[in-house]
Amino acid sequence: AAKYPSEDLFGTDWGRNVAEFSRRFMPEATSGEGPHRLKNLYFLFSLEMRAIVKALPLWKKFDFFTGNPEEDIFVKEKTLNVVEQLTSCPHPFDEEELFKGMAAESLKTNFLT
Helix, strand or coil: CCEECCCCCCCCEEEHHHHHHHHHHHHCCCCHHHHHHHHHHHHCCCCCHHHHHHCCCHHHHCCCCCCHHHHHHHHHHHHHHHHHHHHHHCCCCCHHHCCCCCCHHHHHHHHHH
């Protein structure tokens, strides 16, 4: 909802769509589920970001194939640039701590399936 097309779908104007954000995340519009949804999105984003960063050595070895050798190099450079920038982001959780405690086995099972 932060970057939403204007009424003219073929135009270049993008902006916030407060009505859409409210519809999806405000407690009043979601029977109180909105804040929980945002927390889930943040957790998922954090988890994916952490996985992408941990895979940096693999990204460096990976060859991209677009069908155009020049574009392959460009895509690899841009991908590595983004992943390397992510390494400077703070880690919101320690995944080793995530899977400790009384419910660790159940959480691991649910996480891996």
